[in-house]
Amino acid sequence: MNTTLQLTEVEAIYSELTAINLQITSNQSVHSLIDLSGQLAAWLAFTGEQMAICKKIWRAATAKAYDSYVFSKLAHDISISPSMANKYAGAKSGDEEAQYEFCERVNRAIVHTIDLLRTCISALKAEQQAYSYGGGTI
Numbered sequence: 817m818n819t820t821l822q823l824t825e826v827e828a829i830y831s832e833l834t835a836i837n838l839q840i841t842s843n844q845s846v847h848s849l850i851d852l853s854g855q856l857a858a859w860l861a862f863t864g865e866q867m868a869i870c871k872k873i874w875r876a877a878t879a880k881a882y883d884s885y886v887f888s889k890l891a892h893d894i895s896i897s898p899s900m901a902n903k904y905a906g907a908k909s910g911d912e913e914a915q916y917e918f919c920e921r922v923n924r925a926i927v928h929t930i931d932l933l934r935t936c937i938s939a940l941k942a943e944q945q946a947y948s949y950g951g952g953t954i
Contacts (some may be wrong), residue, residue: 863923870916881908
């Protein structure tokens with residue numbers, strides 16, 4: 817597994833999804849839609865990997881912030897509630913959480929795009945089948 821966060825690449829995938837959705841709904845070729853599904857499957861795997869990397873980074877940032885806060889307060893002999901320490905750690909790792917959520921949303925958008933693609937392919941196949949049963953040729 818590549819352990820490098822590639823957020824720029826995830827952002828590029830996100831921007832291409834809109835164009836792909838338009839392409840899916842205007843495309844009449846089952847074969848080109850099937851080819852497109854291969855690209856989406858690759859992106860799905862990539863964004864899933866990026867989610868895992870983001871979650872690892874996020875958890876590390878949360879743990880570091882938690883430790884820093886707790887040890888800082890203990891050094892000054894100040895008692896703190898566990899909920900306060902958790903809120904502090906969560907606030908300090910907000911950027912990492914946002915990166916994870918962005919990758920997750922792109923991943924989910926790909927899943928929904930694959931569902932749309934599957935629906936369009938099924939509709940085109942049904943149209944082709946109905947057309948060929950009606951005596952036409954494709």
